[in-house]
Amino acid sequence: MSKILIRGAKVLGGEPQDVLIDGATIAEVGTGLSADGAEVVEAGGKVLLPGLVDLHTHLREPGREDSETVLTGTRAAASGGYTNVFAMANTFPVADTAGVVEQVWRLGRESGYCDVQPIGAVTVGLEGAKLAELGAMHESAAGVTVFSDDGKCVHDAVIMRRALEYVKAFDGVVAQHAQEPRLTEGAQMNEGVVSAELGLGGWPAVAEESVIARDVLLAEHVGSRVHICHLSTAGSVEIVRWAKSRGIDVTAEVTPHHLLLTDELVRSYNPVYKVNPPLRTERDVLALREALADGTIDIVATDHAPHPHEDKDCEWAAAAMGMVGLETALSVVQETMVETGLLDWAGVADRMSVKPARIGQATGHGRPVSAGEPANLTLVDTEYRGRVDPAGFASRSRNTPYEGRELPGRVTHTWLRGKATLVDGKLT
Numbered sequence: 001m002s003k004i005l006i007r008g009a010k011v012l013g014g015e016p017q018d019v020l021i022d023g024a025t026i027a028e029v030g031t032g033l034s035a036d037g038a039e040v041v042e043a044g045g046k047v048l049l050p051g052l053v054d055l056h057t058h059l060r061e062p063g064r065e066d067s068e069t070v071l072t073g074t075r076a077a078a079s080g081g082y083t084n085v086f087a088m089a090n091t092f093p094v095a096d097t098a099g100v101v102e103q104v105w106r107l108g109r110e111s112g113y114c115d116v117q118p119i120g121a122v123t124v125g126l127e128g129a130k131l132a133e134l135g136a137m138h139e140s141a142a143g144v145t146v147f148s149d150d151g152k153c154v155h156d157a158v159i160m161r162r163a164l165e166y167v168k169a170f171d172g173v174v175a176q177h178a179q180e181p182r183l184t185e186g187a188q189m190n191e192g193v194v195s196a197e198l199g200l201g202g203w204p205a206v207a208e209e210s211v212i213a214r215d216v217l218l219a220e221h222v223g224s225r226v227h228i229c230h231l232s233t234a235g236s237v238e239i240v241r242w243a244k245s246r247g248i249d250v251t252a253e254v255t256p257h258h259l260l261l262t263d264e265l266v267r268s269y270n271p272v273y274k275v276n277p278p279l280r281t282e283r284d285v286l287a288l289r290e291a292l293a294d295g296t297i298d299i300v301a302t303d304h305a306p307h308p309h310e311d312k313d314c315e316w317a318a319a320a321m322g323m324v325g326l327e328t329a330l331s332v333v334q335e336t337m338v339e340t341g342l343l344d345w346a347g348v349a350d351r352m353s354v355k356p357a358r359i360g361q362a363t364g365h366g367r368p369v370s371a372g373e374p375a376n377l378t379l380v381d382t383e384y385r386g387r388v389d390p391a392g393f394a395s396r397s398r399n400t401p402y403e404g405r406e407l408p409g410r411v412t413h414t415w416l417r418g419k420a421t422l423v424d425g426k427l428t
């Protein structure tokens with residue numbers, strides 16, 4: 001078994017320490033550890049975090065391998081410092097049966113870059129009408145614990161109630177894409193001043209907030225656990241804050257792009273900014289940052305949504321919604337949360353590794369950086385500043401809103417159970 005000594009790393013942003021990996025496990029953490037028989041990685045004051053966990057990734061396989069595959073998506077994940085990703089169910093065919101989730105799970109195991117935990121659809125074909133085989137997906141080799149119709153909202157209150165009741169049996173969770181469909185028919189962007197000026201169909205905040213309000217009450221009523229995907233409005237934050245104060249078992253995520261970008265960017269008509277939920281206002285962005293800092297929002301999830309250029313390089317109305325995010329997430333969080341003083345690196349580890357692993361029950365991930373734990377780790381050069389160049393992405397798609405933008409921080413190394421998947425910024 002190989003040994004690796006990571007020398008002088010700021011573990012969770014603290015004082016420099018050495019971390020000795022032996023095989024798949026962290027053997028020792030301390031100062032002045034012996035390098036005997038070990039390959040040495042000089043961390044030189046870089047920050048060492050537990051491997052990141054993404055509760056919301058679109059890997060597109062099966063069916064849309066032109067935009068991403070499990071292999072290219074997990075390579076992108078490793079580049080971004082992730083050791084575990086949850087793959088959304090809106091594939092072709094939809095991941096609504098044990099067969100499809102097992103296929104995705106197997107492809108993840110074969111990739112070797114990052115653990116892949118498939119998310120099962122809540123309803124057959126994401127059509128919202130009939131519950132999918134939740135139990136069979138849970139009992140399959142994939143062991144599904146998170147269910148979501150993401151891309152679509154489970155809008156029928158009775159179906160949502162049944163799903164919440166069903167997953168209780170195995171402590172599963174329903175991850176809701178909160179979007180009232182009637183209120184967002186024909187919507188192209190956030191409803192507000194900019195949409196009025198541009199004459200684009202508006203997507204009101206209430207379309208998200210009304211579903212969240214309903215679902216936290218449903219979760220309370222049935223005594224189940226609900227997770228809210230990609231919160232995007234200040235009002236959504238208020239509802240989740242109220243629900244938590246009432247003791248309702250709700251968790252929530254925010255994407256990096258909703259922490260940084262606003263609907264002012266839509267004035268460019270560049271479809272790279274078209275995303276679901278839409279970019280909102282400065283006020284919303286600031287409320288989301290505060291909520292992530294104070295714990296109202298539990299986690300950062302990328303909503304990595306790769307699309308081929310022909311689906312994005314077209315007029316605004318025809319373009320697909322979504323942005324890639326795995327390879328820039330940590331940098332955006334550094335810029336919006338760390339450099340603003342809202343979170344320290346221990347807080348980042350909590351929001352991007354510990355809590356998402358807990359919500360999704362990702363065994364062996366989101367663990368402390370200490371002896372005896374699985375060596376799922378990522379090393380970050382937080383001093384780095386550079387411009388985002390999508391040509392260097394491992395993802396098959398390039399639809400990033402950050403092209404040419406200067407962002408801080410760069411993941412240099414990632415280890416999955418002691419095996420290096422990224423070394424000096426290069427995939428192994």
Ligand SMILES: NC(=O)N[C@@H](CC(=O)O)C(=O)O
Nearest residue numbers: 058150151275276305321322
């Ligand atoms: N987040 C996005 O903008 N797109 C997602 C699905 C969706 O939520 O529409 C996708 O799968 O492309």
